[in-house]
Amino acid sequence: MTDADAVHDGEAMSDLWDLDDPLAAAGLNDEIRERLGPLLTGDRQPARVARIEYGGCHLVTADGRRPGVARLGRTSVYDDDRSSTPLAVGDWVAAEYDDTKDRLLAVEVMPREQRIGRRDPSRELLEQVLASNCAAVLVVHALDRPLRPSRIERSLVLAHEGGVEPIVVATKADLDLPEEWAAVQAEVPKGTPVVAVSKRDGRGFDDLTSLLPAGRTTALIGESGAGKSSIVNALLGAEVLATAAVRGSDAKGRHTTTARELVPLGGGTCLLDTPGTRELGLVRDTGGLAAAFVDIDELAIDCRFANCRHDGEAGCAVQAAIEAGEIADARRRSFVELRAEIEELDEKRVAREQRIGEGRRPRG
Ligand SMILES: Nc1nc2c(ncn2[C@@H]2O[C@H](COP(=O)(O)OP(=O)(O)OP(=O)(O)O)[C@@H](O)[C@H]2O)c(=O)[nH]1
Numbered sequence: 225m226t227d228a229d230a231v232h233d234g235e236a237m238s239d240l241w242d243l244d245d246p247l248a249a250a251g252l253n254d255e256i257r258e259r260l261g262p263l264l265t266g267d268r269q270p271a272r273v274a275r276i277e278y279g280g281c282h283l284v285t286a287d288g289r290r291p292g293v294a295r296l297g298r299t300s301v302y303d304d305d306r307s308s309t310p311l312a313v314g315d316w317v318a319a320e321y322d323d324t325k326d327r328l329l330a331v332e333v334m335p336r337e338q339r340i341g342r343r344d345p346s347r348e349l350l351e352q353v354l355a356s357n358c359a360a361v362l363v364v365h366a367l368d369r370p371l372r373p374s375r376i377e378r379s380l381v382l383a384h385e386g387g388v389e390p391i392v393v394a395t396k397a398d399l400d401l402p403e404e405w406a407a408v409q410a411e412v413p414k415g416t417p418v419v420a421v422s423k424r425d426g427r428g429f430d431d432l433t434s435l436l437p438a439g440r441t442t443a444l445i446g447e448s449g450a451g452k453s454s455i456v457n458a459l460l461g462a463e464v465l466a467t468a469a470v471r472g473s474d475a476k477g478r479h480t481t482t483a484r485e486l487v488p489l490g491g492g493t494c495l496l497d498t499p500g501t502r503e504l505g506l507v508r509d510t511g512g513l514a515a516a517f518v519d520i521d522e523l524a525i526d527c528r529f530a531n532c533r534h535d536g537e538a539g540c541a542v543q544a545a546i547e548a549g550e551i552a553d554a555r556r557r558s559f560v561e562l563r564a565e566i567e568e569l570d571e572k573r574v575a576r577e578q579r580i581g582e583g584r585r586p587r588g
């Protein structure tokens with residue numbers, strides 16, 4: 225496929241939501257109705273954020289996909305959650321028309337059930353939510369490019385940290401790259417599904433379809449050119465999202481997808497496509513690290529010291545397992561590296577709170 229094949233997706237996306245019951249297609253169910261209920265006072269109606277662009281957003285309402293604007297001044301939820309993104313694609317909101325009756329305002333956000341949040345690239349102590357209210361996430365990697373060390377492990381930590389079930393997807397399996405496929409599998413602990421797919425020959429998509437949580441939303445994350453939008457199109461059975469060829473020289477993507485976008489598959493099952501992300505900084509750890517490294521976490525029970533850091537201590541069961549060839553040292557190194565990244569940020573956060581406590585101006 226060449227750039228010339230890239231289609232513009234704005235209008236096609238609106239058509240996708242031209243359904244009898246768009247809210248049901250967006251995944252509205254009894255549970256969400258109950259959580260949204262208290263926010264729906266007066267003339268407010270339920271809506272889901274389908275896309276956010278500079279200057280506005282698109283909301284799925286009972287009438288289909290409509291342009292909207294965020295007006296979150298009066299929200300309570302948002303106030304409690306200032307360290308995060310005010311409005312994210314996938315959010316369920318209470319919406320109302322403004323006085324002119326032609327513009328929809330998102331006025332209050334339902335507390336997020338799950339989220340994929342990375343470190344905000346411009347403000348490191350803030351979390352930037354890439355996808356909200358997604359039960360699962362496809363961690364997408366193309367086999368035709370180098371796998372940067374711990375890239376997949378990092379994505380798994382982010383997923384678990386947001387309460388999201390990760391599914392690892394290796395794309396371009398038609399290119400027949402067994403070593404690259406082995407490298408991907410090596411970063412995936414047991415219990416986490418990993419599938420290889422090909423848009424060219426169709427392999428893997430039945431498996432992938434059966435892994436998607438029905439009636440819920442599955443987000444896609446990965447570098448530009450990984451094949452995320454191609455997966456969405458394959459699962460939709462239609463070329464709705466724009467895709468474009470990667471650069472021949474280094475297989476780098478061209479940042480074809482420019483906005484996060486919610487796509488209905490039917491029956492309330494949705495996909496949430498995102499633009500390629502190179503940076504996936506970790507924000508904090510409240511259990512995501514252990515979940516992404518269950519192998520290390522289980523071995524740690526047998527370490528001599530309860531607070532063993534698996535980094536050269538005597539009687540370390542992780543080290544013993546490496547020497548016995550049961551797990552790769554690369555696994556341990558990734559774990560230590562990702563933990564260090566989180567700890568560094570925790571220290572900065574503490575220092576920032578101290579500065580605020582002393583009445584000084586916070587930085588970052
Ligand atoms: N050979 C092969 N090429 C694929 C496959 N899947 C996707 N591609 C190609 O990979 C390129 C990038 O695919 P996209 O779907 O645009 O990638 P993306 O992850 O959405 O990229 P961004 O939107 O930039 O983040 C396109 O040229 C696709 O045709 C596959 O299974 N096999």
Ligand SMILES: [Mg+2]
Nearest residue numbers: 452453480481
């Ligand atoms: Mg894309």
Ligand SMILES: [Zn+2]
Nearest residue numbers: 527532534540
């Ligand atoms: Zn240890």
